[in-house]
Amino acid sequence: MKKVLVARPTFPDVIERLKQYFEVDVNLGDVLAQDEFARRIADKDGAFTAGEWVGEKELAGAPNLKVVSNMAVGYNNFDMKAFDAHKVLGTNTPNVLNETTADFGWALMMAAARRVTESEHYLRAGKWQKWSFDAFLGADVHGSTLGVIGMGRIGQALARRAGGFDMRVIYHNRSRVAPEIEARLNAEYVSKEDLLKRADHVVLVLPYTKENHHTIGAAELALMKPTATLTNIARGGIVDDAALIVALRDKRIAAAGIDVFEGEPDFNPDFMLLDNVVLTPHIASATEGTRRAMANLAADNLIAALGEGPRAGNPPNPINPDVLKK
Known part of the structure; x- marks a missing residue:
């Protein structure tokens, strides 16, 4: 045998x-x-x-x-x-794994936007003593602009979900998808720079290659809105994790949801010092x-x-x- x-x-x-x-x-x-x-x-x-x-x-x-x-x-x-x-x-x-991974990307994006992890830690620590109108104010997902970088099968599954939230969809890819796909998803092809400037929620679903290494670094994070979120369900190394930590710490962007890391299962311990990031251990396909x-x-x-x-x-x-x- x-x-x-x-x-x-x-x-x-x-x-x-x-x-x-x-x-x-x-x-x-x-x-x-x-x-x-x-x-x-x-x-x-x-x-x-x-x-x-x-x-x-x-x-x-x-x-x-x-x-x-x-x-x-x-x-x-x-x-x-x-x-x-x-x-x-x-x-x-x-x-x-397309649909399951898209589900998880959506969950991670919403958890970052609505400060789910941060507020749960607050509650578990026994700090919740009263209701307050301004406690954990997050960002709306419905009616906002979703920016998808990497419009392959999973990216298209994410974009399809955006319709139920009445979101505008913009995307950047190595090449444009077919016109009928754009029409079906109501998605607009834009440059990476334009996407980063316009999107309220950026989700990364592109494959890792040498060319894609640090697709998102300090310069790209600086283009994003201070109210925006970044979600990475793609691969570690697509984001410059050290630059992201600085951007989150300095509130250059509002929040992030990260499922993949550079050097995983090791990862930059400074992530653990931040409240405005949702961290999961590479489980986007884990059902x-x-x-x-x-x-x-x-x-x-x-x-x-x-x-x-x-x-x-x-x-x-x-x-x-x-x-x-x-």
């Missing part, structure tokens, strides 16, 4: 599916150290990952490896040049139904890429499909 590594714990029934086809090495403990991950994939034909770095060193040390299946939409943990050079297929899990769908799709990709199952040789979500032709 072919051998596969499951680098992180996942649903037992998904492991059982894989065991129908493969000899499965499952890591049931903490995240593997990079050297241990490299050692564990050295004799494997495939790997099921959830954020582990896979680059030249790892691929060169695993001569039998044919596929690495990432349980995520993003794959900035893959060195795709190395994948192509070693003729290893990378796969991901798009679409199954049981969605995470199960992601895990099963990652398994589908792995099984098919290794020539097994009903889609043998035709995995649903190849990132670099040209290697299948070589």
Whole structure:
């Protein structure tokens, strides 16, 4: 039987599916150290990952490896040049998490706008002694302007929700979406600078690339309204976290909701000193139904890429499909 590594714990029934086809090495403990991950994939034909770095060193040390299946939409943990050079297929899990992630982005944006975390901490600390007309005045979401940076599947799902709140939608993307999508979402394409100046609530849903590193830094934050909020459900590194902390501390923007961080799970501890930020540990897709769908799709990709199952040789979500032709 072919051998596969499951680098992180996942649903037992998904492991059982894989065991129908493969000899499965499952890591049931903490995240593997990079050297241990490299050692564990050295004799494997495939790997099921959830954020582990896979680059030249790892691929060169695993001569039998044919596929690495990432349980995520993003794959900035893959060195795709190395994948192509070693003729290893990378796969991901798009679409199954669009709606759930959009739900969470909306929740995070509203929590930041309405100061939910700050007011809950106040209540839990026993500080609430009386009602006051000016306590925790936040920003309206309804009737405001939503700025979406990254109008892919999740960005479009966010924009669709804006209709129910009677919001104006402006967006910036690497390229404009089709006119029929703009019409359906009632969305206006604008420059990034214009979006930052006009939006009451900015939400980031673009993929991480070298070009997108620090898409939002000190200069961009300075363009935003002092009453605006920023929500990041995309990837760490798209925002300059240190610059954001300064902007929040100095009230250059009103609030932020952050689900992803530079260097996560480590993150800048100065975030913890701020009241006007909602912090969550990369959980935008964290519902049981969605995470199960992601895990099963990652398994589908792995099984098919290794020539097994009903889609043998035709995995649903190849990132670099040209290697299948070589």
